[in-house]
Structure formats: C-alpha cells, structure tokens
Amino acid sequence: MEREQNWSPVQGGAWLLRRALLGVATLLMISVVVFLGTQALPGDPAIAILGRDAAPDRVELLRQQLGLNVPVIQQYFNWLSGILHGDFGRSLASRRAVSGLLATRGLNSLLLVGLSAAICIPVSLALGGWSAMRRDKPADLSVWVLTTVLTALPEFIVGMVLVILFATTVTRLLPAVSMIPEGESPFYYASAFILPALTLVLATLPYLTRLFRGSMIEVLQADYVEMARLKGVMERRVVLRHAVPNALIPTVQGSALVLTYMAGGIVVVEYLFRFPGLGSALTDAIANRDLPVIQAIAVIQAALYVVVNLLADYLTIRLTPRLRTSHG
Amino acid sequence: MNVVEVDRLNVEVSRTRARVARDVCFEIEAGKILALVGESGSGKTTVAMALLGHTRRGATITGGTVRLAGADILSLDRDSLRAMRGRDVSYIPQNPGIALNPSQRVGRQVAEVLETHGIGLPEKRRERVAAALQDVALPSDDAFLNRYPHELSGGQQQRLMIAMAFIAKPRAIVLDEPTTGLDILTQAHVLSTIRDMCRRHKVCALYITHDLAVVAEIADSVMVMLKGEIVEVGDKDQVLHRPAHRYTRSLLAAAPDITAFKASKGSARAEPLADKAKLAVLSGKNLSKSFGRLQVLHGLNFELRSGEVLALVGQSGSGKTTLGRSLMGLSGGCSGEIRFKGDLLPAALFDRSNDQRRTLQYIYQNPHASMNPRRTIAENVSSPFQHFFGMSRRDAHRRSVDLLAELSLPKSIADAFPREISGGECQRASIARALACSPDVIICDEITSALDVSVQASIIKLLQDLSRERGLALLFITHNIALVASIADSVAVMQGGTIVDYGPTARVLGEPRHPYTIELIEKTPSVSLSRR
Numbered sequence: 001m002e003r004e005q006n007w008s009p010v011q012g013g014a015w016l017l018r019r020a021l022l023g024v025a026t027l028l029m030i031s032v033v034v035f036l037g038t039q040a041l042p043g044d045p046a047i048a049i050l051g052r053d054a055a056p057d058r059v060e061l062l063r064q065q066l067g068l069n070v071p072v073i074q075q076y077f078n079w080l081s082g083i084l085h086g087d088f089g090r091s092l093a094s095r096r097a098v099s100g101l102l103a104t105r106g107l108n109s110l111l112l113v114g115l116s117a118a119i120c121i122p123v124s125l126a127l128g129g130w131s132a133m134r135r136d137k138p139a140d141l142s143v144w145v146l147t148t149v150l151t152a153l154p155e156f157i158v159g160m161v162l163v164i165l166f167a168t169t170v171t172r173l174l175p176a177v178s179m180i181p182e183g184e185s186p187f188y189y190a191s192a193f194i195l196p197a198l199t200l201v202l203a204t205l206p207y208l209t210r211l212f213r214g215s216m217i218e219v220l221q222a223d224y225v226e227m228a229r230l231k232g233v234m235e236r237r238v239v240l241r242h243a244v245p246n247a248l249i250p251t252v253q254g255s256a257l258v259l260t261y262m263a264g265g266i267v268v269v270e271y272l273f274r275f276p277g278l279g280s281a282l283t284d285a286i287a288n289r290d291l292p293v294i295q296a297i298a299v300i301q302a303a304l305y306v307v308v309n310l311l312a313d314y315l316t317i318r319l320t321p322r323l324r325t326s327h328g
Numbered sequence: 329m330n331v332v333e334v335d336r337l338n339v340e341v342s343r344t345r346a347r348v349a350r351d352v353c354f355e356i357e358a359g360k361i362l363a364l365v366g367e368s369g370s371g372k373t374t375v376a377m378a379l380l381g382h383t384r385r386g387a388t389i390t391g392g393t394v395r396l397a398g399a400d401i402l403s404l405d406r407d408s409l410r411a412m413r414g415r416d417v418s419y420i421p422q423n424p425g426i427a428l429n430p431s432q433r434v435g436r437q438v439a440e441v442l443e444t445h446g447i448g449l450p451e452k453r454r455e456r457v458a459a460a461l462q463d464v465a466l467p468s469d470d471a472f473l474n475r476y477p478h479e480l481s482g483g484q485q486q487r488l489m490i491a492m493a494f495i496a497k498p499r500a501i502v503l504d505e506p507t508t509g510l511d512i513l514t515q516a517h518v519l520s521t522i523r524d525m526c527r528r529h530k531v532c533a534l535y536i537t538h539d540l541a542v543v544a545e546i547a548d549s550v551m552v553m554l555k556g557e558i559v560e561v562g563d564k565d566q567v568l569h570r571p572a573h574r575y576t577r578s579l580l581a582a583a584p585d586i587t588a589f590k591a592s593k594g595s596a597r598a599e600p601l602a603d604k605a606k607l608a609v610l611s612g613k614n615l616s617k618s619f620g621r622l623q624v625l626h627g628l629n630f631e632l633r634s635g636e637v638l639a640l641v642g643q644s645g646s647g648k649t650t651l652g653r654s655l656m657g658l659s660g661g662c663s664g665e666i667r668f669k670g671d672l673l674p675a676a677l678f679d680r681s682n683d684q685r686r687t688l689q690y691i692y693q694n695p696h697a698s699m700n701p702r703r704t705i706a707e708n709v710s711s712p713f714q715h716f717f718g719m720s721r722r723d724a725h726r727r728s729v730d731l732l733a734e735l736s737l738p739k740s741i742a743d744a745f746p747r748e749i750s751g752g753e754c755q756r757a758s759i760a761r762a763l764a765c766s767p768d769v770i771i772c773d774e775i776t777s778a779l780d781v782s783v784q785a786s787i788i789k790l791l792q793d794l795s796r797e798r799g800l801a802l803l804f805i806t807h808n809i810a811l812v813a814s815i816a817d818s819v820a821v822m823q824g825g826t827i828v829d830y831g832p833t834a835r836v837l838g839e840p841r842h843p844y845t846i847e848l849i850e851k852t853p854s855v856s857l858s859r860r
Contacts, residue, residue, distance in 0.1 A: 221385070223427040230380055231492070232414035233444050245431050321431055321476035 016314060023306040030302040031083070035076050038295050039066070049092065049289040065090070066291065083299060089292035093285070098296045102281065106300065108186050109270070109277035113262045115193055116200035120262075121255050124205050128212030129244065135217055143213070147206035155203040155265060159272045162195050178275040196273045200265055204258045211254040215247040222246070249319050256312030260305050331499050331532045332356040332379060337392035339374050339383065339556075348374045348387060350556045356500065356532040361523070363535045363543040363564070365579065366553035367780040368751075372536045375553070376502045378402075379534060380417055381409045397499045415445045418493035422505040424485035428477035435473025438492045447496055460491040464521050482644070483514035487521060494525050501526070501533045507542060511643040511807040516851035519546050538780055540583045541810060541853035544568055552576045568855055582785035584810040586837065586852045607670060609634050609801045610655070610688070610769045615664035617647075617654050624650050625662060626826045632769065634799040637792070639812040639833070641848070642822035648805045651822070652771045655803070656690050668768075686716045689762035693774040695754035699746040705732065705757045706742035712764040731760045735790065752783035759790065771803045776811065788815050809852045813837055821845045 167176035266279035661675030713724035
C-alpha cells in the first residue's frame with residue numbers, strides 16, 4: 001500500500017509535456033469551432049459582412065480577400081497555417097495586419113489583467129483569511145455583507161460608480177476614459193489603468209475572498225490544526241505553516257477561474273472606459289464585422305484559458321503531496 | 329506521587345448549557361496508565377482534552393481544577409499554556425491519518441515539537457528525531473523522514489504520533505482511542521509500544537477507549553464514564569472482574585470475547601451445519617482478481633449454506649472487502665466461478681438479472697454514508713420494495729414501516745433523515761433495507777466496527793436471529809476475531825489475498841493450525857485473559 005517514490009523531475013516533466021500536448025489538441029479543436037462559427041457558416045460571409053444590397057463586384061473582391069473561393073477544408077488549413085506563422089490575416093476595417101494591430105492591444109490587456117490579478121489574489125487571500133479567523137464575529141459578518149453586495153452588482157455598474165466617484169461628479173482625480181495613444185508605451189499612462197483594474201478587482205474579489213474564507217474555515221477545524229495547537233505550536237505558525245498551505249490548494253483553481261473570468265470581463269470593462277485593449281478591439285470588430293480580428297481574438301482568448309488552467313493544475317499538484325507522489 | 333490531579337471538573341456546551349462533564353475527579357501516578365472507558369457521547373474526549381487545557385469549539389470549562397505536576401492548568405495564561413502543551417503533556421489522537429498535516433514531511437512534523445519548545449540545540453534535533461523514531465521501531469533514515477503522511481501505513485502513522493508525543497519527554501500523555509482504526513496485529517504492536525514507552529520514560533497516561541479488551545491489555549486502573557459522570561473507578565482487575573456499577577457490568581457483558589465460543593457457541597452452533605448434504609447457497613471456486621498488474625485475490629474457494637454465518641477475517645489489505653465486492657459483481661467482478669444455488673452467476677453486476685441482484689445484498693461499514701441523505705429512512709428502505717416487487721409507493725412505505733418496527737426501531741425513525749439518527753439505529757435501518765429485498769445472502773462488511781460495544785452486541789444478536797429464523801446466509805467480514813467467536817459458524821482467515829485457514833469456528837479458533845491464525849488469536853486482547 002505504501003508508495004515510496006517522490007515525484008522526480010523527470011516524471012514532472014513528462015506530466016507537463018503530456019498536458020501541454022493535450023492543451024494543443026484542445027486548441028486545435030477550438031480553432032475548428034471558431035472557424036466553423038465565423039467563416040464556414042452556411043451562407044456567404046462576404047454578403048453577411050457587406051449586407052444584402054452590396055454591389056456584386058465588391059462582394060467578389062471581399063470573397064477573394066477572405067479566400068472564400070477555395071474549398072472550406074483548404075480555407076481552414078490556409079487560416080491555421082497563417083496563425084502558426086503568426087499571421088492572422090488583414091483587418092477588413094483598417095487594412096492592417098491583424099497581428100500588428102493586436103500586439104499593442106494585447107499588451108495593454110495583458111497588463112490590465114495582470115495588474116488586476118496581482119491586486120485581487122493577495123487581497124482576497126488576506127481578507128478571506130482574516131475573515132475566517134474571526135468567524136461569525138462582526139468583522140467576518142461585515143466582510144460577508146460587503147462581498148455579497150459586490151457580487152450582486154454587475155461590473156458595468158461598479159465601473160460607472162467608480163467613474164462618478166473618481167473621475168467626474170465627486171472628484172476628478174483620475175481619467176474617466178483610458179486614452180493610451182497607439183504606439184506609445186502603456187507604462188507612461190499608469191493612471192489610465194487604475195479605474196479599469198479597480199473595476200475588475202471589485203468584480204472578482206468577492207468570489208475569491210469567500211472561496212479562501214471557506215477553505216480556511218474548513219482547514220482551521222481540521223484535526224491536524226488542532227494537533228499542532230496541542231503540540232504547543234504558536235498560533236501564528238499554526239495558521240501560516242499548517243492552515244494556509246492546505247487552504248491554498250482549492251484557491252489555486254479559484255484563482256485560475258478568476259484570471260480567465262477577467263480575460264472575458266475585459267470586454268465590458270474596456271468598452272466602458274474606452275480602454276485600448278483586446279476587449280474593446282473585439283467589440284469594435286464585431287460592430288464592423290471584421291472577421292479576421294474576431295477570429296484572432298477568439299483564438300487568443302482560448303489559448304489563454306488553456307495556459308492558465310494548465311498552470312493551475314500544475315501548481316495544485318505541486319502543492320498536494322498526495323497527488324505528487326502517487327503513480328496513477 | 330500524583331502527576332495528574334483533576335478535581336470537580338465541569339464542562340458545558342456553551343449554547344445549550346448542557347453539562348458534558350460533571351464533577352469529574354481523578355488522579356494518575358507517575359508511570360501509571362489510567363483507562364477512561366465509556367460509549368460515544370459520554371464525555372470521555374472532553375475530559376481528556378481538559379488535561380491539555382483545551383476544549384473543542386462550542387464547549388467551556390465552567391469549574392474545577394486540573395493540576396499537572398503541581399501547576400494549575402486552567403488558570404494559566406495563553407502563552408504559558410501553549411508552552412506547556414507538547415512539552416509537559418502531549419496528545420495522541422484517534423485518527424493519525426487526519427491528525428498529520430498532509431502537506432508537510434513527517435520528519436518536520438516531529439521536529440516541530442522540539443523547535444516550538446526550544447528543546448536541544450538546532451543541529452542536534454535531527455539526531456533526536458531519529459532516536460525518537462527508533463524508540464517506536466520506525467525507520468529513521470532521511471528517506472523516511474522526508475515522506476509525507478500518506479506514504480505511511482496506518483500503524484506507522486500511529487507510531488509516528490507516539491514518537492511525537494514522547495519526544496519532549498512529557499510528564500503525562502493523553503491517548504484518545506489510538507488503536508480504534510488499526511487491525512489486530514498493528515494494534516498489538518502499538519499497544520506494546522505505548523506500554524513500554526510509558527514505563528521506560530515514567531510517563532503517566534490517560535487512555536481513552538471503548539474497548540474493554542484493550543483496557544485489560546494496557547491499563548493499571550480503570551475509570552468508567554456515563555453521561556458526563558464517573559460511575560466507577562478502581563484497579564483494573566477489580567473493575568473488569570468484580571464490577572460494582574450496573575453500567576460497567578452491562579459494558580462487560582456486551583464486549584465480544586475471543587474465549588466466548590469455547591464456553592457456549594462453539595459446539596451449540598456447529599450442529600445444524602453437520603448436514604453436509606445441504607446445497608450451498610453461494611459458492612466460489614478459484615476466485616481471482618487483479619487491479620491492473622496487482623493481483624489481490626489468488627484462487628479462493630468457499631461455500632456458504634443457508635442459515636450459515638461465515639466470517640471472513642484478516643488484516644486490512646488482505647482482500648476481505650475485495651472478495652465481498654467481487655461476489656456482488658462490483659468493480660467488474662472477478663475471474664473464477666461464483667455459483668448461486670448451483671447456477672453460475674455472471675461475474676459482473678451488469679450481466680446479472682434483476683432477480684440475481686436481489687438475492688445478494690451488501691451492508692456497509694458506515695451506515696450514514698450508505699443511506700441517501702435526502703430521503704427519510706422509510707423512503708430509503710422502501711425503494712427495494714418498489715424496484716424488485718413493483719409495489720406502489722404507498723404499499724412500499726407501509727411495508728418498510730412494518731419492517732423497521734420488526735427490527736425494533738422506534739416509530740419516529742421512519743420519517744427521520746439519516747443524519748438525525750444514531751449510528752446503531754442507522755445500521756439497523758440498513759439491515760432493514762437489505763432485508764426488504766428478501767435476499768438469500770447478505771454480505772456484512774465490517775458493519776459493527778464504527779459502533780459502540782453495546783450497540784454492536786445488539787446488532788450481532790439481530791443478525792443471529794435473522795439467520796436462524798429466515799435461513800439467511802451471512803458472509804461476515806471483520807478484522808475483529810473476538811466478534812467472530814460470538815457470531816460465526818465457520819471462519820475463513822485471509823492473508824495476502826489467499827484463504828490460509830478455513831473451517832468450523834470451534835476448530836479454527838479452538839485448535840488453530842495456520843501460524844497466521846495462531847498469531848491473530850494470540851494478539852487479540854481479551855478481558856478474561858488479561859495478561860501481564
């Protein structure tokens with residue numbers, strides 16, 4: 001019954017490789033779905049984009065641009081091999097290469113999500129842990145009420161309230177619209193990030209706070225925590241060495257969920273603040289029926305999901321000896 | 329000299345103000361072991377925890393004093409209390425599997441006691457941990473110290489807890505049913521380790537248990553607790569052999585004893601089975617089972633006649649439960665021949681007919697986990713009536729209420745949810761659910777090991793009556809040999825996936841032939857055979 005081996009780096013590498021290959025397979029499947037959902041739909045995408053009354057020669061031109069005159073299978077592989085070479089085609093609206101267009105936008109969004117997560121995750125852990133240790137006391141109850149209220153508010157409303165408070169009516173400390181001129185480094189426009197990031201943080205904070213509070217409460221009641229106390233271990237150490245490491249395990253998956261949620265949430269938040277990122281690029285592209293841009297963003301989002309989930313699973317295994325040392 | 333002195337200790341549940349310990353007084357001398365006996369809910373653990381100045385969430389100590397080596401524990405401030413725990417008085421929990429931090433290496437968890445109390449020089453601690461592990465016969469190399477708790481067997485985990493409890497050389501140790509989850513051989517090893525360690529280090533111990541046979545094995549004196557009160561205290565021999573209180577006598581009467589069969593059961597129960605011509609209800613021939621590359625059952629043969637109780641005993645991991653589940657056709661069944669009244673049964677449950685499924689029933693160790701928690705007891709019990717006999721909901725409900733009454737369960741149970749009733753009541757209800765199918769064979773998998781002794785005795789009585797009156801055949805899986813003596817007609821002893829000894833109970837337990845059977849019997853603690 002006893003398992004003796006620890007997880008050697010070789011086994012760990014093999015696991016990661018296997019999961020990465022599965023991730024690639026998932027992405028390939030997603031690319032098929034994205035392609036089917038946009039370009040290969042029954043009916044003519046060119047007409048769908050230009051409208052029914054479009055002149056036939058314009059339709060024909062667009063069909064050529066989109067490569068619609070070859071069989072569907074070949075269209076897919078042309079598109080896919082383009083992506084693998086970093087070529088997502090040309091934007092129909094701006095006539096620029098999609099990859100170039102999205103590079104700066106993507107960087108902005110990545111910074112926005114990264115910043116939000118870097119605030120949200122530690123704050124939720126601190127707040128959730130603090131709350132769990134004061135279970136059923138006034139402090140805990142107020143955290144509970146606060147997180148319930150925040151959960152009930154859509155991020156659109158949260159964002160607008162923040163604009164009213166900090167950018168328009170009440171004070172004018174921060175810009176209401178996040179202007180980052182194209183081609184300039186976003187690092188010079190730090191103030192443009194504050195309100196969108198705050199909105200994303202407030203939207204995801206309640207979930208993670210409650211998740212960590214719940215798992216801390218469970219862990220603080222565990223026999224091994226009582227045992228540590230009965231060994232005379234200091235309360236501080238009981239919490240930091242015995243409770244937190246075990247309570248973190250479910251929180252890793254929760255954090256992954258928060259990250260992917262944020263990646264989707266930028267669509268609303270970026271629209272609200274006119275933040276020049278992937279989310280607003282997507283809303284613009286949909287308004288302009290800019291097919292190549294829509295496809296590119298959908299694939300990028302999916303890749304992000306796959307990578308974040310892979311990282312979360314890897315971390316969970318690293319944090320859980322039972323998973324790390326078993327063979328099956 | 330008394331190391332522990334407890335005087336008029338009172339503990340209440342804060343919310344309801346119900347007393348869980350009432351005017352408890354006792355003392356323990358250095359090097360002595362005092363056993364605290366009582367059933368679940370009697371307040372044993374509450375009293376034990378008070379020795380460490382600890383109460384579980386929701387309880388408060390409302391009066392009395394606890395002195396440890398002269399210090400008044402209950403009046404200590406938080407820091408002095410903390411400094412004392414683990415150093416002067418330590419604790420060994422019931423279930424080491426959940427009392428060890430799953431994400432910390434075992435060596436670190438032992439060393440933590442030394443670090444916490446600043447005992448010894450940091451560079452010498454590694455040696456001291458190694459010495460403590462050698463004391464309890466555990467390996468002490470780095471590879472072992474670097475393991476995680478789940479990489480240790482149950483017995484190793486418990487010996488690790490013992491090492492952890494003794495490493496700071498405490499004056500007193502509190503043990504909370506430390507062998508309940510262990511099989512007999514492991515239990516024997518752990519008990520002798522505890523006894524040796526206490527003697528060698530002159531440590532006094534409060535040993536909580538509900539198993540009187542264990543008391544006979546380990547204690548110097550015994551204290552019996554009932555509903556928060558101490559009803560009897562005295563020397564071990566006096567309490568076990570000349571009990572003064574009615575409750576102590578009833579506990580002793582309920583305790584299964586391995587020597588019991590010699591007196592009555594052995595010869596009396598063997599007779600009806602002399603009828604060899606009777607066809608077997610269930611038989612297995614050359615049964616084998618593998619999980620992946622690991623073979624867990626190696627060509628087993630057995631026969632079970634109607635009205636017969638066949639006990640399947642062995643250590644954990646010997647394949648008892650695997651055999652039971654394979655007979656049911658669970659986890660894909662096994663290879664070999666399973667015959668029911670002479671007809672071949674398909675190996676896998678999915679290939680069996682409804683009637684074949686009905687006739688074999690299974691009762692689990694944990695009654696609460698095997699009942700649908702969202703249905704009342706009557707609803708749980710009535711589903712076989714509807715499923716196998718096509719009864720209407722109403723008729724099925726009426727029948728199940730009747731059946732519950734037949735098993736002497738109170739009327740109110742029918743409409744209760746599983747979590748609202750006790751383990752013993754719930755186990756009776758699961759027996760009712762099995763009976764609702766009108767089976768010919770019931771497989772009972774450790775069905776009493778989670779229950780108190782008196783409840784266990786009543787369940788055993790119920791099963792005996794059922795097998796006699798209805799001609800039910802029982803396959804009784806257990807690691808408790810003492811129990812076998814009081815219920816089984818025949819015994820199959822399993823070791824490493826094979827049956828090493830098989831025959832009538834009187835023969836197997838009375839004149840054991842296989843060395844493993846002999847060892848099992850020798851290591852089984854017994855009230856009437858108290859050694860030492």
